[in-house]
Amino acid sequence: LPSSTAFNTHFQYRSVKQARSKNEEKRNLSLGGHVGFDSLPDQLVSKSVTQGFCFNILCVGETGIGKSTLMNTLFNTMFENEEASHYQNGVYLRPRTYDLQESNVHLKLTIVDTVGFGDQINKEDSYKPIVDYIDTQFENYLQEELKIKRSLFNYHDTRIHICLYFIAPTGHSLKSLDLVTMKKLDSKVNIIPIIAKADTISKSELHKFKIKIMSELVSNGVQIYQFPTDDEAVSEINASMNAHLPFAVVGSVEEVKVGNKTVRARQYPWGVVQVENESHCDFVKLREMLIRVNMEDLREQTHARHYELYRRCKLEEMGFKDTDPDSQPFSLQETYEAKRKEFLGDLQRKEEEMRQMFVNKVKETEAELKEKERELHDKFEQLKRMHQEEKRKVEEKRRDLEEEMNAFNRKKVAAETLSLSQPLKKDKDKKK
Amino acid sequence: QMEILKYRRSTCTVEKQYVGFATLPNQVHRKSVKKGFDFTLMVAGESGMGKSTLVNSLFLTDLYKDRKLLNAEERINQTVEIIKHTVDIEEKGVKLKLTIVDTPGFGDAVNNNECWKPITDYIDQQFEQYFRDESGLNRKNIQDNRVHCCLYFIPPFGHGLRPVDVEFMKALHEKVNIIPLIAKADCLTPNEIKKLKDRIREEIDKFGIKVYQFPECDSDEDEEFKQLDKELKECTPFAVIGSNTVVEARGQRVRGRLYPWGIVEVENQSHCDFVKLRNMLIRSHMHDLKDVTCDVHYENYRAQCIQEMTSKLAQDNRMESPIPILPLSTPDVDTEKLIKMKDEELKRMQEMLNKMQQQMHEKDQ
Numbered sequence: 006l007p008s009s010t011a012f013n014t015h016f017q018y019r020s021v022k023q024a025r026s027k028n029e030e031k032r033n034l035s036l037g038g039h040v041g042f043d044s045l046p047d048q049l050v051s052k053s054v055t056q057g058f059c060f061n062i063l064c065v066g067e068t069g070i071g072k073s074t075l076m077n078t079l080f081n082t083m084f085e086n087e088e089a090s091h092y093q094n095g096v097y098l099r100p101r102t103y104d105l106q107e108s109n110v111h112l113k114l115t116i117v118d119t120v121g122f123g124d125q126i127n128k129e130d131s132y133k134p135i136v137d138y139i140d141t142q143f144e145n146y147l148q149e150e151l152k153i154k155r156s157l158f159n160y161h162d163t164r165i166h167i168c169l170y171f172i173a174p175t176g177h178s179l180k181s182l183d184l185v186t187m188k189k190l191d192s193k194v195n196i197i198p199i200i201a202k203a204d205t206i207s208k209s210e211l212h213k214f215k216i217k218i219m220s221e222l223v224s225n226g227v228q229i230y231q232f233p234t235d236d237e238a239v240s241e242i243n244a245s246m247n248a249h250l251p252f253a254v255v256g257s258v259e260e261v262k263v264g265n266k267t268v269r270a271r272q273y274p275w276g277v278v279q280v281e282n283e284s285h286c287d288f289v290k291l292r293e294m295l296i297r298v299n300m301e302d303l304r305e306q307t308h309a310r311h312y313e314l315y316r317r318c319k320l321e322e323m324g325f326k327d328t329d330p331d332s333q334p335f336s337l338q339e340t341y342e343a344k345r346k347e348f349l350g351d352l353q354r355k356e357e358e359m360r361q362m363f364v365n366k367v368k369e370t371e372a373e374l375k376e377k378e379r380e381l382h383d384k385f386e387q388l389k390r391m392h393q394e395e396k397r398k399v400e401e402k403r404r405d406l407e408e409e410m411n412a413f414n415r416k417k418v419a420a421e422t423l424s425l426s427q428p429l430k431k432d433k434d435k436k437k
Numbered sequence: 438q439m440e441i442l443k444y445r446r447s448t449c450t451v452e453k454q455y456v457g458f459a460t461l462p463n464q465v466h467r468k469s470v471k472k473g474f475d476f477t478l479m480v481a482g483e484s485g486m487g488k489s490t491l492v493n494s495l496f497l498t499d500l501y502k503d504r505k506l507l508n509a510e511e512r513i514n515q516t517v518e519i520i521k522h523t524v525d526i527e528e529k530g531v532k533l534k535l536t537i538v539d540t541p542g543f544g545d546a547v548n549n550n551e552c553w554k555p556i557t558d559y560i561d562q563q564f565e566q567y568f569r570d571e572s573g574l575n576r577k578n579i580q581d582n583r584v585h586c587c588l589y590f591i592p593p594f595g596h597g598l599r600p601v602d603v604e605f606m607k608a609l610h611e612k613v614n615i616i617p618l619i620a621k622a623d624c625l626t627p628n629e630i631k632k633l634k635d636r637i638r639e640e641i642d643k644f645g646i647k648v649y650q651f652p653e654c655d656s657d658e659d660e661e662f663k664q665l666d667k668e669l670k671e672c673t674p675f676a677v678i679g680s681n682t683v684v685e686a687r688g689q690r691v692r693g694r695l696y697p698w699g700i701v702e703v704e705n706q707s708h709c710d711f712v713k714l715r716n717m718l719i720r721s722h723m724h725d726l727k728d729v730t731c732d733v734h735y736e737n738y739r740a741q742c743i744q745e746m747t748s749k750l751a752q753d754n755r756m757e758s759p760i761p762i763l764p765l766s767t768p769d770v771d772t773e774k775l776i777k778m779k780d781e782e783l784k785r786m787q788e789m790l791n792k793m794q795q796q797m798h799e800k801d802q
Contacts (some may be wrong), residue, residue: 069595091599126601127548142520174624175485175595180511181547202594205624207694271626274707284697304472 035423049312057111058299061142063098063194064116065135065186066171067123070201073257075169076116076326078280079292080271084116093121096131098138100163115163128182132189139165139193143315150316164312167230167295168194171201172251175191176210179215187227193311195230197295198222203253203286204271204278211253218251232294233302238391246294252287255280453710458761473532475581476723477563479557479613480537481605481745482590483544484512486620491588491679492537494692494703497716499681500524501535507545511661511778515543538584543603551604560584560612564738583735586649586718586726587613590620591674596638598644606646614649614726616718622709623701630676637674654726669717675710678703712763737781 046431064072065268084103117138122131142164150161168190172183190196198218200206206214222229227249232243257280261270269280280288295303325340480488489501495580496727500522507515511518520539538555543549555794563582570579587609591602617623618632680703684693692703703711718726 062796067594070597071594088596090596091597124599126552126604129548131547167561173485173592174621175483177485179510181485181512181515181545184509185513204623204696204698205593205621207696215509225510242802273699274628274705275623275701278698351701406623410524421768 026146059113061115062164063165063168065119070171076257077258089120091124096134098134132186134190142311147316164307165194166307170196170198172198174200174202174205176206176214179221191228195306197230198251200251200253204255219401232299239298246290249290252291254288254291255286356358470531475534477536477584479541479584479587481543486677487588488590490681493681494679510543512548515542515546517552519559549772553608557608568739568774584613585616585730589615589617591617593619593621593625598640603644610647614729616649617674619674619676621629623678641732675714677711678709679716
């Protein structure tokens with residue numbers, strides 16, 4: 006189902022259920038003839054086919070483990086790919102989108118590669134870029150959903166529908182990195198673990214290896230994708246496939262002649278491993294499960310389970326609730342309005358506070374300035390007074406000095422006149 | 438056996454008086470058989486690379502009965518351990534004390550920073566112990582626990598060497614003979630093997646890693662031997678497969694792996710390089726590996742140790758150590774300079790003294 010339809014149906018279902026519980030009872034009626042609504046599934050299919058489908062695969066595994074080759078083998082196409090280097094600083098996700106067509110069905114396929122996974126010496130942060138990428142796709146979808154003017158029907162859905170986790174064929178057990186990574190991913194995406202390059206494990210070793218892997222996953226609480234068994238049409242085959250997990254796969258795009266047929270295979274000196282031979286590996290099982298039987302269920306699970314979980318957590322984080330203290334259901338609209346009011350109120354309050362603070366500060370500064378001014382004034386007065394005082398003193402001294410000078414001058418004059426009459430007598434004495 | 442015959446034949450053709458020292462090789466052979474040999478082999482690589490299986494296949498025994506493997510959860514924070522298995526094996530009267538040094542946990546944790554440190558420490562410890570023993574007073578029964586060779590298992594799933602491979606080999610290449618191997622080679626077609634070998638050889642060159650080099654063969658060896666030697670050298674790193682099980686192939690019972698599409702025979706040279714490795718490691722170059730360990734790696738360690746010791750001596754006069762103080766073979770550059778300076782000073786003082794004496798003499802006159 007296209008995602009928007011599923012969402013609307015869910016919403017309508019809830020409201021219908023509520024209406025029913027109030028005053029209606031379901032009645033079964035029999036039809037008098039052929040009405041024709043049995044064509045509804047066909048109409049739906051026809052609509053979907055016109056719209057086209059979209060499928061997004063995430064491949065997680067160490068460099069060189071065979072991710073690109075397996076994708077080429079699964080979709081029988083040579084997607085362009087350069088060999089990755091082992092010397093990346095960290096893990097990078099590389100999404101590539103392709104348009105494929107088979108009969109009249111269009112598929113927009115996105116393959117996301119984890120470049121550099123498993124190469125670093127310290128792999129403690131290796132899972133982070135992967136989790137971030139998955140969350141970002143959810144976030145983008147959520148943003149679109151919350152828009153006022155939205156166009157979900159032609160939104161390019163980039164949410165990851167399936168994560169293929171490539172396990173190295175050591176024959177012992179999972180690697181520590183595998184366990185840690187899958188635990189971080191299992192609540193966000195459908196995981197199908199596969200054993201890569203499985204042509205290096207003999208049959209008996211493979212049996213033990215699969216059991217060991219599954220028991221490690223179970224004992225560590227890792228939730229992997231279970232092929233659904235509720236739909237009778239496919240429950241049997243899905244149930245039997247669940248027992249074969251993890252699938253041991255071999256990928257190849259090279260063709261080898263076996264008997265009178267040409268098949269995709271790997272040629273060794275000791276024999277030829279045929280990719281589509283079910284006694285050689287589980288490739289056919291993987292293709293069957295992933296593409297031919299459960300692709301639609303994977304999309305549905307992604308939307309109905311993983312995305313809903315993300316959405317719920319995100320909205321709860323933002324403070325939304327489904328029911329208010331009186332247990333009456335909130336509508337998203339009301340909640341949003343309330344939130345918005347709250348937010349605006351908060352904003353206003355903050356503004357008010359800031360303004361108040363500013364006013365107070367201004368007052369303070371003004372008061373300070375005034376104080377300073379007064380001080381300066383006082384000082385000035387004081388100085389002025391001192392200056393006057395000094396001036397007065399100096400004046401006094403000057404007067405004293407003048408008086409002294411006058412007194413001296415008078416004495417001098419008196420002395421001079423006295424000495425003028427004396428010298429005649431002396432001369433006379435000398436002449437005698 | 439071939440070499441001994443050669444010598445016997447030539448003694449028959451000599452006309453001159455026979456002295457008899459041509460029997461020396463025989464004597465060496467006899468004594469060595471009596472003394473017995475020892476060899477320490479280290480295996481390193483991530484868990485699941487087939488190290489134990491390969492060791493069992495090489496020495497045709499089962500060294501790893503009742504081994505307990507950790508599961509993924511336990512390995513998240515695993516540290517590297519060093520485990521030794523020593524066995525005495527005998528073949529045609531020749532006794533070999535074989536020690537296999539295992540390094541479980543290498544590269545298995547989520548954070549593998551410096552996970553090779555316990556390994557380099559172990560190798561250094563063996564050198565140190567041998568150094569002490571060699572310098573001791575009673576050297577009659579020295580036990581040689583030095584690691585003669587390290588087989589490093591590179592995963593075949595990648596495109597070449599990974600950072601952890603490069604770091605490990607660089608940390609060890611001057612302490613031990615490293616022989617890199619491509620593990621679980623039955624997941625690669627012949628073309629893929631060639632491509633991977635070329636890539637690994639290129640990267641070993643690029644990163645300056647010194648792996649064990651086969652010695653050049655003597656110029657007087659015959660052409661066939663030289664050709665084999667050349668092929669051996671061009672085949673590195675060896676792509677190996679091991680097996681603990683015996684299967685029926687082409688009417689014979691051989692060590693191999695049974696698949697729905699065919700049987701891989703460990704000893705079939707068109708399937709893998711196991712035979713080349715075995716021949717090289719055990720049948721032709723075992724002694725050379727020991728020699729290189731003694732003459733190159735150990736001597737490097739020893740020289741470095743002594744230099745560190747004597748530079749420490751220069752700093753503090755007293756040193757308490759059971760190791761006897763050995764004379765300096767070459768004087769320190771600094772002390773030489775000092776001596777030169779003092780010499781010149783002395784010369785100058787002597788000249789001044791002479792001058793003064795002369796002056797006094799003249800004055801007296």
